[in-house]
Amino acid sequence: MNKLKILLLGTASIAMLSACNNTGKKQNTSDMDIHQHANEEANYVCPMHPEVTGKKGEKCSKCGMELEPSAAKKDRAFDVKLSSNPEVIQAGKPTNLSISVTEDGKNVTMDVVHEMKMHLLVMNEELTWFDHIHPKEQADGTYSVSETFPGGGKYLLFTDYKPVGASGNVKMMEVEVKGTPLDIPKTATEKLVSKVDNYTVTLTNGNDLKTDRGQLLKFTVEKGGKKLEEKDIEQYLGASAHIVMVAKETKDFLHIHPISDKNFPIYAETQVKKSGIYRMWVQFKIDGKLHTADFTVNVSEGPKATGDNHDKHAHH
Structure with missing residues (x-):
């Protein structure tokens, strides 16, 4: 019996900020050049300035965001699943988390984004505890990482990944952890x-x-x-x-x-x-x-x- 409760809450487009290095300007070309430009450059656009186009890996000349695949390439559905070993997660004990990302039943190949193929942001439901960890790719195409949850209760897991040829995605999942709840005061309404x-x-x-x-x-x-x-x-x-x-x-x-x-x-x-x-x-x-x-x-x-x-x- 699997007591792990998982809630998938949807996929989101991702935009990453960094320094600008692309001019985003187009030049007059022949018909053949225009066709090549449409295939290689116009397929990637700035999510905030759609008039700025370029190639994969380039950045917007106006805001510094990394260019994303055009809308035609965004409509892909990815299935993210989470399992744990042991199935019943206990506070204070290491738990192996395994994450699979599939498309049409097949494992998805990931791009490396900020030096990792997958980022996992973990926090308790009250948002008083936080961890940023990185699942490693396994031989079977899944991603695995060990986490020790500090107290009992509900935790939120945001899986941050970017399939090759697609925009980045974030999936939120929830897990229940058995044990004494965290004794951390709730946060104030403002802390600057x-x-x-x-x-x-x-x-x-x-x-x-x-x-x-x-x-x-x-x-x-x-x-x-x-x-x-x-x-x-x-x-x-x-x-x-x-x-x-x-x-x-x-x-x-x-x-x-x-x-x-x-x-x-x-x-x-x-x-x-x-x-x-x-x-x-x-x-x-x-x-x-x-x-x-x-x-x-x-x-x-x-x-x-x-x-x-x-x-x-x-x-x-």
């Missing part, structure tokens, strides 16, 4: 300053977060009264930091990667679809050690954008 490992991380514009617009995230990092610079932050999984946002009520999910900025050591651009209270985790590395700062932010309603089609689980 986080102290972790002798570092003070501040979301300087945390009081001005709004939906349906290009949203900046500006973080300062201080230690011993000294403000760190961008050069002080080491690369972690192909980015200067990893930012995860999850809505407390709806569980809307964003996985954001900062881009370069001389004024803030951690600086990102994103777009939030729904207003409400969000929990946020910022992971950054200094001197070879990974640090995780947590925040609680209130995203208010912004001006409605026309033609907005962002999904609830997004990857910026």
Whole structure:
């Protein structure tokens, strides 16, 4: 009898933020050249600026987002399944999680995104505990990783992956863990300053977060009264930091990667679809050690954008 409860909540398009390096300009060509351009370049477009097209792996010249396959290539259905060993998950004991991603019954080949083929973001339902782990590909095409859940209750697992030739996807699943619930106080309605490992991380514009617009995230990092610079932050999984946002009520999910900025050591651009209270985790590395700062932010309603089609689980 399988006591593991799994809830699949849908697939979302993913957009990843990083530095720009593509001009996005088209040149006059012959009919043959135009045909080649349509096949190789126009198949990839910016999710926020559809007039910017290019090749796989290139980035938008306006916002830095990695170009995605065009709409014609997005309509693919992937089936994500999760199993655990042991089947009944106990708090405080290692559990092997196995994830399969299939299309038409066949295992899907993954692209490497930020140095990994799969990212798994794990948190408890109250959003007071967080982990970012990476399942490894197995010989049978599944992905496996060990996790130790710290307390009993419901946990959310966001599987972040990108099939070859398709847009990135996020699947949310739930598991029940047996044992004593976590004794962690619930989060306040706002937390814009986080102290972790002798570092003070501040979301300087945390009081001005709004939906349906290009949203900046500006973080300062201080230690011993000294403000760190961008050069002080080491690369972690192909980015200067990893930012995860999850809505407390709806569980809307964003996985954001900062881009370069001389004024803030951690600086990102994103777009939030729904207003409400969000929990946020910022992971950054200094001197070879990974640090995780947590925040609680209130995203208010912004001006409605026309033609907005962002999904609830997004990857910026």
